[in-house]
Amino acid sequence: xxxxxxxxxAFKNLQNSPVLQTRALGLTVGARELFRDLNLTVDAGQCxxxxxxxxxGKTSLLHTLINLRPSDSGEILILGxxxxxxxxxxxxxxxxxxxxxxxDDMPATVMETALLGRHPHLARWRWEDAHDIAEAQAALxxxxxxxxxxxxxxxxxxxxxxxxxxxxLLAQRPQLYLLDEPGNHLDIAFQIRSLExxxxxxxxxxxxxxxxxxxxxxxxxxxxxxxxxxxDGGFLLGATEEILTPENLSRAYGCAIREVAYEGGSVxxxx
Amino acid sequence: xxxxxxxxxxxLLLVLTALSFLVSFSSGSIDLGLGAxxxxxxxxxxxxxxxxxxxxxxxxxVAAFITGGxxxxxxxxxxxxxxxxxxxxxxxxxSGGAAVAALSAILLGLSxxxxxxxxxxxxxxxxxxxxGLARSRFQWSATRLLLTGVVVSAGWGAMINILLTTSSxxxxxxxxxxxxxxxxxxxxxxxxxxxxxxxFVLMMLQAxxxxxxxxxxxxxxxxxxxxxxxxxxxxxxxxxxTACAVTIxxxxxxxxxxxxxxxxxxxxxxHRVLIPASVLLxxxxxxxxxxxxxxxxxxxxxxxxxxxxxxxxxxxxLILRRSQQRSVE
Numbered sequence: 001x002x003x004x005x006x007x008x009x010a011f012k013n014l015q016n017s018p019v020l021q022t023r024a025l026g027l028t029v030g031a032r033e034l035f036r037d038l039n040l041t042v043d044a045g046q047c048x049x050x051x052x053x054x055x056x057g058k059t060s061l062l063h064t065l066i067n068l069r070p071s072d073s074g075e076i077l078i079l080g081x082x083x084x085x086x087x088x089x090x091x092x093x094x095x096x097x098x099x100x101x102x103x104d105d106m107p108a109t110v111m112e113t114a115l116l117g118r119h120p121h122l123a124r125w126r127w128e129d130a131h132d133i134a135e136a137q138a139a140l141x142x143x144x145x146x147x148x149x150x151x152x153x154x155x156x157x158x159x160x161x162x163x164x165x166x167x168x169l170l171a172q173r174p175q176l177y178l179l180d181e182p183g184n185h186l187d188i189a190f191q192i193r194s195l196e197x198x199x200x201x202x203x204x205x206x207x208x209x210x211x212x213x214x215x216x217x218x219x220x221x222x223x224x225x226x227x228x229x230x231x232d233g234g235f236l237l238g239a240t241e242e243i244l245t246p247e248n249l250s251r252a253y254g255c256a257i258r259e260v261a262y263e264g265g266s267v268x269x270x271x
Numbered sequence: 272x273x274x275x276x277x278x279x280x281x282x283l284l285l286v287l288t289a290l291s292f293l294v295s296f297s298s299g300s301i302d303l304g305l306g307a308x309x310x311x312x313x314x315x316x317x318x319x320x321x322x323x324x325x326x327x328x329x330x331x332x333v334a335a336f337i338t339g340g341x342x343x344x345x346x347x348x349x350x351x352x353x354x355x356x357x358x359x360x361x362x363x364x365x366s367g368g369a370a371v372a373a374l375s376a377i378l379l380g381l382s383x384x385x386x387x388x389x390x391x392x393x394x395x396x397x398x399x400x401x402x403g404l405a406r407s408r409f410q411w412s413a414t415r416l417l418l419t420g421v422v423v424s425a426g427w428g429a430m431i432n433i434l435l436t437t438s439s440x441x442x443x444x445x446x447x448x449x450x451x452x453x454x455x456x457x458x459x460x461x462x463x464x465x466x467x468x469x470x471f472v473l474m475m476l477q478a479x480x481x482x483x484x485x486x487x488x489x490x491x492x493x494x495x496x497x498x499x500x501x502x503x504x505x506x507x508x509x510x511x512x513t514a515c516a517v518t519i520x521x522x523x524x525x526x527x528x529x530x531x532x533x534x535x536x537x538x539x540x541x542h543r544v545l546i547p548a549s550v551l552l553x554x555x556x557x558x559x560x561x562x563x564x565x566x567x568x569x570x571x572x573x574x575x576x577x578x579x580x581x582x583x584x585x586x587x588x589l590i591l592r593r594s595q596q597r598s599v600e
Contacts, residue, residue: 068492092495103487105354108540112482119483120495124476127273127543172494 017080019176019208020065025074029060033233036073040237042176044206047199049219051212052229053253057251058212059100061229062178065210066097078176092120094172100181102165104153109118111149114140114162117171132171138171142197143190158185165182170191170201177202179211183218191215195222199271216257216268228252244268280537284551288336291555295332296324298562300569303328303469334459334519335561335575336514336554339526340467342515343553346527347545348474348509351481352502353413359528361514363420366522367427368397369514373521374434374446383456386449387518393536394514397423400491402506413488416506452523452576454561459519466515467550470508523576525583526553533587536594556583 018041026036034057040047050058063069065076067083076083078095079229086094096117101165114136115128122128128136143163148156151165164184169177177198183191195211199222202209219226219240226243228236230252236243249257249268258271296312297303301323303311310316311324345360353362361367372393376386405419431450435443448455474481480501484491494500516523530553531545539545560578567573 034589066493068489088492088497089495092493097493099487099489099493103354106351106356106485106540107535108482108485112541113486115496116483116486116490119479122479124479 011191017077019046019079020048020210021080021121022065023075023077023078025064025076026072027057027060027064028072029057034060035229035233035235038074038227038235038237042208042225044208044227045203045208047202047211047223048225048227049211049223049231050227051214051216051219051249052235053231056229056231058229061227062097062180062210062212066095066178069093070110089120092172092174094175095178096172096176097178098165098169098180098182100184104156104161107152107154107212109150110140110145110153110164110167111136112158113153114145114167114171117168117173120172134234135173136167138173138185142170143167143194159187159190162186163190163194166198170197174207176208176210179209179213181213182211183215185214191218192221216244216249220266220268231269244267273424273541273544274593276538277541280534281544281548281551284548284555288551288555291558292332292336295335295558295562296328298566299328300325300565302411302566330459331454331561332558333464335454335458337459337463337467337557338454338516338520338523339530339553339555339557340550341463341470341512341519341553342523342527342557343530343549344467344470344474344546345509345512345516346553347531347542347549348505348512349527350531351485352505352509352541353417354485354487355413355417356532357528358417359524360419360509360516361522361524361527362424363401364397364424364427364508365394365510365513367424367431368400368519369394369425369517370450370522371430371434372396373449374431374438377442377445378434380436380442382445390521391514391518394510394517397427397532398507398510398514403452448523448574451574451578453574454520454557455565455572462520463515466511471546471550473508476544477504478542478546481505485542520575523579525576526557526577529583529587530556532580533590561570 020040020042022038022040025038025040027034040048050061052058060069064071078086078091106193115132117139118128118132118135140149143166145160145163145167148160153161156164182194186194193209195218198209201207211223223240226238226240227242228248230236236248246257246259256271257268259266259268293305293308296308298306303320303324307320308324311321315321342360349358349360350356351364368388370393371388373386374508376389381389401420401423404423405416434444440448480491483494483496484498484501488498493536531549533546534548534552539548555577557575560582561575563582564573564575564578
């Protein structure tokens, strides 16, 4: 009988091992080597940003981390345990992903969709109980979707669908959040709001976050560490302030990028 | 999540099913009347009425219910497997394979059980052909499966036309009835009932996973579903259900496409509600359609596939229109 809260075992793991760790990870798509010898560590309470040009492997990396595509070499440890030793369902109780685009051809209400996040936590025959419904409800409230609970998702706008997808992920309550372009379709207020909600959970509950994005400023604001994929098989990895410099970014994107200091932070823009 | 709305819907469908059985028992070229039916059911008295009811009507009504249930359930599965609201039980060519085999049997002068057995064999052949061609290294793409099925269907369609154009007038008439879907010769054996129950139970076990799969392969995998395995189960379950329905009654259109849709528009989007609701509504709908088919122009009988479309098209359009108005408000 799976329980709704993380098991004791998971907490033990959480205290002793990083939420996510890769050892000498290498990834190839077709004939192209995206990167090799990647040694990442995301500790409890930490956020990692993945940046890089189109096609440098941000999405492929996230899909590899959740075992949707195989890696070429190296090891991935989730909560200290080798990725391949997790069963799909067990993994889904610890690891959640927001995909770049969802599939919303088939009808379902907003509430029904958010409740799908509870799927891995429920035994085959069990129906969602009050706890699951409360979890989904809270996630939808955090994404300000209370007025749309009974709406069919096929009738929603792109931004509203993205908020439903984020709410589904929140309802899943994973210990490691993987986000692929979380800002897609969202207005600037919701970009900040959704990442604040997730980041707050990550920090207060000692979870992990790994997000791939094109928005350098969003990454600068929310991430402790940055992985900058350079597209030639190499990468830069380090603390946000170290990696996000105009020189590094200009080289990685092949386009001049400038930085302006503003109230203790910086803003990056093409120049 | 099951709501009060869903309970009411399922309760109404149970009542509808019971009523449909009674209507189906009482209608036909010899009108029995509801009173007579009830009386015969409670305390059978030997005679013509009893003979008609127990030897003709009940077996045919049961065959209609089972066929309708099989088709509607198969439609639900195909729509989520192909993630395409326009998918129906026949879209992957199963009915085409069955039709070519059944028509060939008719052409050879065979009838009755031989035609049914040939249809079942043809359906199985088509299932295996599509499965073999669509699968590549355990990866299942809905588009690839759909394209393979549609193309194989087209191939069967051409063969059906060859058989129709080269056959004698006499056998063409039986062939057309078979193609339009017809219950007048059908007897559903206990095996088909068993297949419906087994398919229903198997799908209820997967029902919540189906809700997740409807959101896409990636999302389903990320939420802990073994997608490749589930799709394999879905493909073979839907195929066997369809093959069984086609064997009983030829290719009756419309039920598998429209019943799941109607129910979704009525609020049954969760598969744990949609699956039982589809079996009940599909079964009732086909029984009612069959009652019309044998009483409108009695003593002649229309192929039931024609009647399902005549009743179903306006009903569906009405529900579609009303639900659009509701979602605009």
